[in-house]
Amino acid sequence: MSLVQNNNKKTKVIPRGTDIKPQQQFSINDLEKNKETKKNTTSSTFKYTPTDTSIKVDTKIRDMINTLSLMGYGDNQKEVIQNALDHVLNDMAPETKRSFDTQYQVLENKTARILKIRTALFLGHNPR
Numbered sequence: 001m002s003l004v005q006n007n008n009k010k011t012k013v014i015p016r017g018t019d020i021k022p023q024q025q026f027s028i029n030d031l032e033k034n035k036e037t038k039k040n041t042t043s044s045t046f047k048y049t050p051t052d053t054s055i056k057v058d059t060k061i062r063d064m065i066n067t068l069s070l071m072g073y074g075d076n077q078k079e080v081i082q083n084a085l086d087h088v089l090n091d092m093a094p095e096t097k098r099s100f101d102t103q104y105q106v107l108e109n110k111t112a113r114i115l116k117i118r119t120a121l122f123l124g125h126n127p128r
Contacts, residue, residue, distance in 0.1 A: 048108070048111070048112035048115065065077050065080050065081065068080045068084075
């Protein structure tokens with residue numbers, strides 16, 4: 001048994017200093033509450049609003065839109081296109097309308113997410 005124990009080693013105690021403790025203790029519940037507050041504040045501060053944009057159309061389509069506008073189908077080009085889209089959407093079959101609504105919501109969420117990230121970067125915040 002004495003061969004197994006090695007008494008030649010000198011045991012040296014390494015000074016570890018004082019115990020390090022946090023200034024403020026918290027629990028898992030506090031973290032969950034903090035996450036909920038962050039979600040509420042970020043979602044309430046950003047609201048998606050459509051902005052003006054442009055699309056490429058050929059001159060024939062542009063002239064048709066202008067003609068419809070001159071004939072009174074809308075006060076301007078935007079209104080003519082909106083009326084035409086409303087007409088198409090109202091004539092859709094219910095299953096096609098559901099498919100459109102789903103795909104439109106995906107694109108709208110994507111646009112809102114991109115605008116939210118751009119806004120956060122512009123303001124110097126981390127968007128995630």
